[in-house]
Structure formats: structure tokens, C-alpha cells
Amino acid sequence: MAKNSAAVLYGPYDLRIEEWPMPEINDNEVLIEISCVGICGSDLKLYSTGECGTVSIAGDPIVVGHEGAGTVVQVGSSVTNLRVGDRVAIEPTQPCRGCEYCKRGRYNLCAEPRYCSTRECHGNITKYYKHVADFCHKIPDNVSMEEGAAVQPLAIAIHACRRAGVTLGARVLVQGAGPVGVLCALTARAMGAAKIMITDVVQSRLDTAREMVADYTLLTSKMADEDVVGAVVDALGDNPDITIDACGFGDAQRVALMVTKTGGTVMIVGIGARSVELPLTAAMLREVDVRGAYRLLNSYPIALAALESGAIDLKKFITHHYPMEQAKEAFEYAKSGDAMKIIIHMK
Template identity: 50%
Template sequence: MGKDNLTAVLYKINDLRLEQTEIPQPKDDEVLLEMSCVGICGSDVHYLVNGRIGDFVVTTPMIIGHEAAGVVSKLGKNVQNLKVGDRVAIEPGVPCRTCSFCKHGRYNLCREVIFCATPPVHGNLRRFYTHAADYCFKLPDHVSLEEGALLEPLSVGVHACKRAGVTLGSQVLILGAGPIGLVTLLVAKSLGATRIVITDLVQSRLDVAKELGADKTLLVDRNDDEPTLVKKVHALFGDEPDITIDASGAEASTRLAVLATRSGGTAVLVGMGPPEIKLPLVQALAREIDIRGVFRYVNCYPAALELVASGKVDVKRLITHNYDIKETHEAFETARTGRGGAIKVMIHCDRS
């Protein structure tokens, strides 16, 4: 195994360092993983650039990374669901398992959840990492480790579509064609949505959305006022969407989710923007728009894995850039700037 545990540690804003850390030993119910792939999430970039997301603030050095897959290299003494050599996707949030949220199956709301790379919890962008065995999901032989790492954002899309009630015949508007908007598109199609329109400010992302199965795309013009945008959306549907999923978090997007959705429909808010925004709530009340929040995912990894394993969803197109862990700084710069049409930037941790 050697002693190489190269690790990406965020010290403070714009201070990300590669350094050696101790190889941890698995606790009784954990496994030691030789990490393979870690995707860069928007939240990782946010911590790097801003040092915080809402109330979660980087105050001490934190290992970054949470979209990950690896290979089991050692078992804790109680582990029975895995064996050495298994290739696994890592669900990065481990809840307490005993609070009322956990017992009612909503463990994503557990107040004691230990979630990778959410201050002060360390993440998994390193060569070796330990994780709870029951939050590791064995990958079938034909599913790659890169796809395994992408189960994390895909699970967000699964949870968003569950919260939205997407089903056969749904008319779905997705606001934002970044990674989360695109995985939501893939999941909505797999669930039988018959018309999906996706919006963005960047044409190249809309081009990818079209490749992935969007029926129509809308390049948002910053100069358009809200009534104009609503008219453009409705024209693309030839009607009104009964479900809108905001994967942006920008105030303008969240407002559009309320304004463009059919009366009696559902607006699901996935993207996290400013802590407080101005919303047309009278519109929502008078037209009985259900506004639902999404926080990460819950009980979604098995469904996400099945979608990929069955071939119903192909997430590989989302990976636009690959880097070795030694190139972590360059990888984050690509993710931060979006250069080269970056959608999902993947870091490979295997020793090279």
C-alpha cells in the first residue's frame, strides 16, 4: 500500500494545498478505500472562492471533495456487505441513524449528519479514505468508477424529480443547464416526462442539454423582463409547464420558477443562491403553486445506480475534463472558470 496519501487540503479562501496525510484505519463498521475518482462540485469551488456556503464556514484546514468512488482495500471487523477489491460509489453523507428524521426515512435532514467536505468534516479528495460501509454502494462490473463518482450529482437529480412528482406525461421546465440541471434532465426523461425545456445563459451548455434529450432549449437574454421570459417559456411548451425545477439558485431563476409554472403546479428549488431573495409569493398563493425545497438526497443512491447500470441514463457525457490528483489546482481552475466548456471536472486519485 505504501505511505503515499496525497491529499487536497483547503486552508482558507484561494489557499488549496496538496500534502501528505496519514492513511486512516477503518473503524469497526467502516472500510478503507483506495480512492479512484473525485468530481469537482460547485460547492467545492464555492468553498475555495468564498470560504463558506451559508452557515458552513471553513475556519480550520479541510480536506475537499465529496463526489467520489474507490476500491475497498481494508475492512472494519463488523463489515459484511463488502469485500476487499470491491469497486464502490460513496454516498458522502452519513447520518446518526437514531433521530426522528433518520427513523422516518428523511436522513438528509438529520442534524448530526457527517457530510464529506462540509465544514468541519473532511472530504475524500485523497488517495486513501475511510467511510461507513453501509454508505458504500458496490458497482457492477460494467459500471465504471467515473460513473460511480457521478452517482452523487445524479442522486440530486433523482431526489429533485421525486420531490417534483415527475412522472409519465409531465411537462417539465428546468432552469439552469449546469451539472445538476443536466442530471435532472436525464432523470426526468427516464421517468417519462414528455416535454422538457431547459434554460441557461450559456449556449454551449444548452447544446449539451439538447444532446442529452432536451426537447427545447432557451438561451436567456439578460435584457428580457420577466413577462417576456415567461412568454418565451410558454411558447416553447405550446402551453405551460406543470413542473419547474430551478437548478440555478439565482433570484431571477427562482422567481421565474414561480411565474412560469402552471396554476396548481409545482416549483422545486434545488440551486442554492443568496440566503434571502424576493419572491412573487402572492402569485404562488393565488395560483396554488407548491414550492418545495431540495436538500441533497435521501434513499436515492440505489435508484441512481440502477438508472446507470440499466443504461437508462448515460452520465459519461457530463465529464468534460480529467486530471491527475497532482494537477488538482489546474482542475479547480478549470471548474471555477468553466474554460473549455467545462461541465464536470474529474480528478483521478490512483497513483500514477
């Protein structure tokens, strides 16, 4: 009988590879032999601090990881959409389906979402993992398993860009050249954005963003807010129609409200501090919309279709690979900020 093992986080920096119980599936679930899992920024916050947003391990060890892809090895008796042998990308939520948000079709806001890598639901840096079948999506034949794992952050970017209303000809500013920021820029380009600028405080990330997608980049370290606004407007030729905050820092959010075009949209994607001081009154007087994008919503099929068609290419986005046994080393390297997307392989 096959044995299972997992990457279990006990507290800040305390990540251990250990034996883990083999999952037993229900009628509506599938058992997946995990091939690979990406490291997300929220995983890194959990690893570094023991909490991320409203999630806290608080003495309860959890299996980390929620960017998984693998092969179905067992199906429940009521599953009709998948068969043994199917390669799947795992949408990392199992919503209740009964709350008012689920009934409205906004399952990302579910009151009891059972999202992977939280206290309610373990993550998938594990050799075997079970999940509800209808939140497992078949990976197209021309898409690799690694790209299938990277669909999760791409789906987040797609949800953010759709909520932001990116359209043909839009000028878009993305704050933060990390994985989600770059994916938001790639998505905005695929949706028709005419000019894209990315800002960050790390030059190496900006260099990668420029190589992959950005028309303009700006290193904002040691710059005053007003100087950042001026530099962005000069580069884009006008104020951005849409600003996407993909870093979650208060200074970036202040600049977003200042620089976005009158009547434009600020989209908050990055998870930052619980409270931030912002110039809301000035933004309100210019009818700048401030919206949030939480996790993802109905964007996995779109992301997979974009990869299958070539509308979005993630090959350069995936930069580093580690075996499961070196998961702690992978997390430590992710902290450096030098990697765009790290993939952990189960075998």
C-alpha cells in the same frame, strides 16, 4: 506502508496537495483506495469564497471533494456487505441515525450528518479515505469508476425529481444548464417527462444540454421576467407542470413562480442567496407548491441501477479529466463554466 495525500483547502483559492494521515477504520467502516472524485458546484463555491450555504471553513482547513469512487482495501470487523476488492461509490454522508429525522427515514436532514467536505467530515480528494460501510454502494460491473463518482450528482437529481413528482407526460422546465440541471433533465426524461426545456445565461451550456437531453433551450441573459415566461410557454405549448431551479438565482426563482402551471410544482435545488424577494402571493393564489430538495435520500441504489440498465447514460456528461496533482488547475477550469463534469484521478 502506503502513504496518504489529500487536496486541502485553507481558504479561498488556497488549495494545496499535501501529506495527510492514513485513516484508521472502526468496526463498521471500510478503508477505500480512492480512484477518482468529481468536482461539484458546492466544492467550487467553497474554493472561491470559503463558504457554501451553511458550510464555512472559517480558518479550519478541510479536505475537499464528495463525489468519490474507489476500491475497498480493508473492512471493519462488523462489516458484512462489502469485501476487499469491491468497487464502491461513496454516498458522502454519515448521519447520526438517532435524531428525529434519521428515525423518520429522512437522514438527509440529519442534525449531525457528517457530510463529506465540511468541517465535521473531511472530503475524499485523497488517496485513502474511510467511510461507514452501509453508505458505500457496489458499482455494477458495466459501470466505470468515473461514472461511479458521478453517481453523487445523479442521486441529487433523482431525489429532486422524485420530490417534484415528475410523471409520464409531464412538461418540465429546468433552470440552469450546469451539471445538476442537466442531470435533473436526464432523470426527468427517464421518469417519463414528455417535454423538457432548459434555460441558462451561457449559450455553450445550452448547446451541450440540447445535445444531451433538452427538447428546447432558451438563453435568458438580458431578458425580462415576463419575456422569459412567454418564451417558455410558447416553446412548451403550455405552462410547465414542474419547474426545477438548479441554479439558485433569484431572477430564476421569480420566473419559476410566475411560469409554473396553476397547481404545479416549483422544485428548488440550487443553493442561492440567504434571502430572495419573490412573488409568493400570486403563486399561493394559484396553489403552486414550492418544495426544496436537500442533498439526496435513498437515491444511490436507484442511480446505480439506472446506469447499469442504460436508462441514464453519463458518458457524455463526464467531459474533463485531471490528475490529483493538478487539482487546483481543475478547480480553476471549473470556474470557467466550460466543463460539464470534471473528474480528478488519484493516480
